[in-house]
Amino acid sequence: MKLTVLGCWGGYPYKDQGTTAFLLQANGYNLLIDCGSRAVTELEHHISPLCVDSVILSHYHNDHIADLGVLQQYRGLWPKEDSNWDGQILKIWGHTEDKFYFDHLTFADVSVGKSYEESDLKRIGPWDVTFLRTIHPVPAFALRFLERDTGKILVFTGDSGYLDKLCTFAKDADMFLTDTYFFAGNERHFAHLTSKEAGEIALQANVKKLILTHLPQHGDLEQLKKEAEEAFQYKGEVVLAKPHMVLKIYS
Numbered sequence: 001m002k003l004t005v006l007g008c009w010g011g012y013p014y015k016d017q018g019t020t021a022f023l024l025q026a027n028g029y030n031l032l033i034d035c036g037s038r039a040v041t042e043l044e045h046h047i048s049p050l051c052v053d054s055v056i057l058s059h060y061h062n063d064h065i066a067d068l069g070v071l072q073q074y075r076g077l078w079p080k081e082d083s084n085w086d087g088q089i090l091k092i093w094g095h096t097e098d099k100f101y102f103d104h105l106t107f108a109d110v111s112v113g114k115s116y117e118e119s120d121l122k123r124i125g126p127w128d129v130t131f132l133r134t135i136h137p138v139p140a141f142a143l144r145f146l147e148r149d150t151g152k153i154l155v156f157t158g159d160s161g162y163l164d165k166l167c168t169f170a171k172d173a174d175m176f177l178t179d180t181y182f183f184a185g186n187e188r189h190f191a192h193l194t195s196k197e198a199g200e201i202a203l204q205a206n207v208k209k210l211i212l213t214h215l216p217q218h219g220d221l222e223q224l225k226k227e228a229e230e231a232f233q234y235k236g237e238v239v240l241a242k243p244h245m246v247l248k249i250y251s
């Protein structure tokens with residue numbers, strides 16, 4: 001599978017770059033993980049937004065859904081006479097604990113909201129997807145993608161404060177994508193992980209590669225990375241996410 005970073009700032013877009021959005025691809029299937037600001041135009045550098053098969057949302061904070069409405073409009077307003085597009089209805093996966101947002105996932109003839117719960121295992125394209133409720137001011141979920149053909153695992157924390165269960169949830173992941181909104185020294189925050197916590201969880205979970213995302217706009221990102229590497233005890237590669245970075249997980 002292949003993961004492309006579309007946006008990786010936490011909270012708000014900054015300096016011509018957007019917020020959380022990733023394109024996950026395998027076996028010709030295109031899955032958008034979160035749909036933050038600028039997701040649609042960044043996506044156009046890689047695939048047409050018409051080619052997204054489904055979207056999965058970790059939670060409904062603005063920095064994770066800002067471009068969802070315009071993605072729906074992009075597909076809804078696309079000329080119906082275009083014979084190159086089949087007008088496929090977009091599936092948008094989200095939790096149902098906020099009815100207002102969940103209801104907006106469905107848009108007549110464009111998209112349909114599909115629900116998940118923490119206890120679910122959903123087959124989405126080539127992946128089995130499982131869920132873990134995280135520490136956050138609103139209902140939010142970490143996502144684990146197991147590629148059925150290869151057994152390769154990607155885990156995304158979504159937004160979360162420190163949570164022991166993430167160590168089990170991310171166990172042996174080939175790639176661990178973590179909310180890293182704070183520098184070391186701000187541990188046990190109610191909404192986000194620090195660099196140190198991201199590294200500690202990566203170490204406990206024995207993951208192969210740690211990708212830091214949901215990055216802070218202020219401070220030295222190389223320092224953030226260094227703190228995560230120290231906590232991970234240099235057991236695997238640590239990478240700062242960057243728009244258009246392509247990360248491949250092959251067997």
Ligand SMILES: [Zn+2]
Binds near residue numbers: 010011064214
């Ligand atoms: Zn966020």
Ligand SMILES: [Zn+2]
Binds near residue numbers: 159
């Ligand atoms: Zn959030």
